[in-house]
Amino acid sequence: MKQSLFILLLFLFFSCNKKKSSNPESNTNDSLVYYSRILSNDKKSFELKSETSKKAILFAxxxxxSKAxxxxxxxVITFQVLNxxxxxxxxxxxxxxxxxxxxxxxxxxxxxxxxKASYLKNNAVYDSAFYFYGKSEKIFKNLNDEENLGNILLNKSVTQYFAxxxxxxxxxxxxxxxxxxNQDDKxxxxVILTILGNINSELNEYEKALEYYKKGLETIExxxxxxxxxxxxxxxxxxGHIYKLQKKYNEAxxxxxxxxxNRNIIKDTPDLYVLLLDNLAYCKFKVKDYSRLPEMFLESLKISDSLKLYSSSIYSLNHLSEYYAANNDYENARKCSERAISLSxxxxLPVDLLSALKQGSLVFPSEESKKLSQDYIRINDSLQQTERKSQEKFAKIQLETDEIIQEKEGLAEKxxxxxxxFVVSFILVVLLFVVRAQRARTRELLYKQAQQKANEDIYNLMMSQQAIIDESRSKEKKRLAQDLHDGVLGRMFGLRLNLDSLNSSTDEEAVQRRFELLNELKTIEQDIREISHDLNREKQVLINNFVSIVHNLLEEQKNAFEANVNYAIDDTINWDKIGNTIKINxxxxxxxxxxxxxxYAxxxxxxxxxxxxAESVSLTxxxxxxGFDVNRKSKGIGMQNMISRTHDCKGIIDIQSKKDQGTxxxxxxxIETKQPETITQE
Incomplete structure (x- = not known):
């Protein structure tokens, strides 16, 4: 099986070994790219590619x-290996x-x-080819490139097959x-099913080989x-070849x-035609169907000789020798066997020589037959020893490769x-730094909270004092109202009565009396004006106490920091209606x-x-x-305090900010009616 399919298997092997074109950029004028395109183009002739390969090497x-x-x-090396x-x-x-x-x-x-492995395999250096396929396999495996990994394993199996x-x-x-x-390239x-069939055929696992071949045929159809x-x-x-080996000649x-x-086979693949013709002739011979025999054997041999397919010629000569011997034509049988031995x-190729010697031992006289049998046994034993050494060498290469992999994995583990x-140490250092920074920040926050509490205490004392002042002024207002009612109004009532009594009098005394009463009215008017002015000044001072505190804060901001501060306070706000809690917050x-x-800003x-x-007060x-990201989940303590204070006042806070666009x-x-209330300390 192996010798009959050697040429076929080579074709299958190369057909799946072609590299994909890298398709370099079309806009480059680099000659290397031009050479690559020619070598990757299946439509170009062998002669042009061969010349291009040499030019590319000299140019490179x-x-x-560079990538090109x-x-x-x-x-270049793809073309050289394939051809x-x-x-x-x-x-x-x-x-x-x-x-x-x-x-x-x-x-x-x-x-x-x-x-490199393919080059060595073509030159029958199978152990070295196996080694280089192994190196390529590891790289493609690390790259998770399954397509190329599958190709490498396929080629590696072919190398083991030939060895x-x-x-x-x-x-x-x-x-x-x-x-x-599972890939798209059917x-x-x-190809891989055909190779599996060939391998199982050599292992005499004919049923498995048939299964693989039929799967391959199903894939094709x-x-x-x-x-x-x-x-x-x-x-x-x-x-058909498997059926022939099973001696099921009619099926074959x-x-x-x-x-x-398919009549195109003889033109396109004469090597395949030779195998088919010779196999068909042999099976007909075995079932004693001698029609077109030995002409079919001779036609197959003639084509093999003309194409210098010497292994196929040996194959046909052995079958012809067996055919002539079966028909007692030992002269032609020996001639065919002698030529087969000569060609082998x-x-x-040991497989050619063994098949020729085996057939020769069956058709030559006893002495020559004995010598040929001894040569067959000696070469077969030598071949088996070579195969064992080759297998041991493959095993050694695989073992050494595994040891290298294990050593590499050990180093990788270390x-x-x-x-x-290093990572754990780094994390510990970072954690220690974060803990120390957090502690420092906590101390700073505690200090700020303490300072804030002290400021609130001071402000509450100011508000309490203001409440006392407000009460005192309320009493004073009441007193002034009483004075106005009991004093000024009483005087004005008396003047009105006097003036009523003088309305009917026109004498000089009455005129003089009216003049005096008018002067008295002017005096009362002046007293009322002074009382009114005093009350207005008191109210303005009362209103401006909170405004003054805010004004002082903003002026301190101006003086202490570089940012330019602009502010405006609505003077129509009735601060008397606003409770102390709202003012503090x-x-x-x-x-x-x-x-x-x-x-931060x-x-x-x-x-x-x-x-x-009339209903609300706003602070902008x-x-x-x-600016900052308003959507982030974590907000600073200061911002949280602002939100909390707004909620305490049953208010609404709207935060607008974008990166580099301010806040x-x-x-x-x-506004709630001012009520006496207890201030909760934070």
């Missing part, structure tokens, strides 16, 4: 490290690898290892299939996949005939532990607002306005500072 040699250079070198046209491959590979490492370009590092490590090849190919089976799924390599015919040939003939119905020495220690809100502006101008009407504080706070509280 003079260029500094790395992409061009990748296109086995190795012009300065080592230079291209090493330059790509070194430039990618310098640029920390993980993808192209992995690609460099990948195509006859079929069990490991089966495990690796299964991993690849599990990664690639042709690649067909279901997705209408067709190209000039005729994957459907390939699948039919593989299924059915599948070989189905494949040969030319190909130097680095993680060091990082954890408005004063504290204003004080806190100015303090916040001084500490970095403002140049401050506007304060106190206005009111505005600045042109840096505006509007507090509106309802």
């Amino acid at each position: 040699e003079k260029k500094e490290n 250079k790395r992409e061009a070198l990748l296109s 086995q046209d190795y012009f300065r491959f080592d230079f291209a590979y090493k330059t790509l690898l070194e430039n990618s490492i310098a640029a920390n370009d993980s993808v192209n590092i992995a690609n460099a290892y990948r195509f 006859n490590d079929f069990l490991k090849a089966d495990l690796t190919a299964t991993k690849a299939y599990n990664i690639l089976k 042709y690649k799924i067909y 279901k997705n209408n996949i067709d190209n000039n390599q005729h994957p459907k015919a390939t699948s039919l040939n593989n299924i 003939i059915t599948y070989f005939n189905l494949a040969l119905e 020495k030319m190909t130097k 680095n993680r532990n060091l990082l954890y220690v 408005l004063y504290r809100i204003l004080q806190e607002g100015l303090q916040n502006i001084n500490k 970095n403002a140049k101008n401050i506007w304060v306005e106190i206005s009111g009407n 504080i505005q600045d042109d500072g840096i 505006k706070i509007i507090i509106t509280v309802p």
Whole structure:
């Protein structure tokens, strides 16, 4: 099975190994980009690509490290591996690898290892190819690039397959299939199913091989996949080959005939046509259907010889020898066997030589047959030893790779532990700093609260004193009212009576008396004016006590800080109707607002306005500072106090602020009739 499908498997392997075009920017005139495009274009001829590959290497040699250079070198080694046209491959590979490492370009590092492995596999250096595929696999795995990881595992399984490590090849190919089976590239799924079928065929697991081949055929038919390599015919040939190995020759003939119905095979894939024709001829021979025999064998051999497909020629010669021997034509049987042995020495492929020696031992006389059998046994034993060594070498490479991975993971664990220690230490230091800063802030807040309480106590004392003054003045007003009623009004009543009595008199004495009474009226008028002025001055002083305190606070703000302060206080507000609690809270809100502006706003101008009407009084504080986010959940203690004081007054607070657009706070509280009340200390 292996020798008959060698060329086919090479095609399948390369078809899934093509790199995706990186599609460099179309607006660049860099020659490296131009070379990359040619090498990535499937429509360009081999001759043009080969010449372009050489030019790209010579041009890249003079260029500094860049993405375009790395992409061009990748296109070069991709073309060289796919077409086995190795012009300065080592230079291209090493330059790509070194430039990618310098640029920390993980993808192209992995690609460099990948195509180095493919180059080594093409030259049958399977252990080294396995090693480089392993390096590429680790990088793509770390990058979580499943598509490329699946491709690498597929190629790795092919390498193990060619090195006859079929069990490991089966495990690796299964991993690849599990990664690639859900991807959109159905042709690649067909490829991995075909490889799994080939591996199980070599393991003599024919039923499993059939299952994989039939899944591959189903994938081809279901997705209408067709190209000039005729994957459907390939699948039919593989299924027929398994039936042939199971000696189910009639079933095999059915599948070989189905494949040969495609007449384009001989033109597009003559190597596949040769296999199909020879397999069909052999199965017909086994069921004793001699129609077109040995002509089919001879036609297959003729095409193989013309194309120099020596392994296929050996395959056909062995079948011809068996056919002639079955018909007692030992002369032609021996000629075919001799030529098969001769060609196998030319190909130097153990599998070709073993098959030729085995057939020769069946058709030559006893002495020659014995020698050929001994050669077969010796070479087979040597091949088995080589396979064991190869498998041991693969196992050693895998073990060393695992040890490196474990060592790397150990170092990574140590680095993680060091990082954890550093992070924990840093967090502890930050926490200590935060705790100390919080304690200092708490002490500052306690001090401010104590100072605020003292200020409120002073203000409450002032208000209590003002209440006493108000009471005294109320008594004085009552006394003045009584004086006006009992004194001024009594005098005015007496004057009115006197004037009434003089209305009818016109003598000089009456005139003189009226003149005296008029002077008395002027005196009473002056007394009333003086009393009125005194009362007005007292009321104004009473009203202006709260206004004066606010005025003093704003003037202190002007003198103590650089910000320009503008304020306006509505002189129509009837402060007598406003309770002391509201006055205290408005004063504290204003004080806190100015303090916040001084500490945080970095403002140049401050506007304060106190206005009111019959139902409410409003305080507006505005600045042109840096502003803040009003939607943030956490607010400062000062802002919380302002909100709390507004709510205590059953008022409404509106905070408007945007970043770099300043802040505006509007507090509106309802006016309540002034009542004696107890002030709650905070």
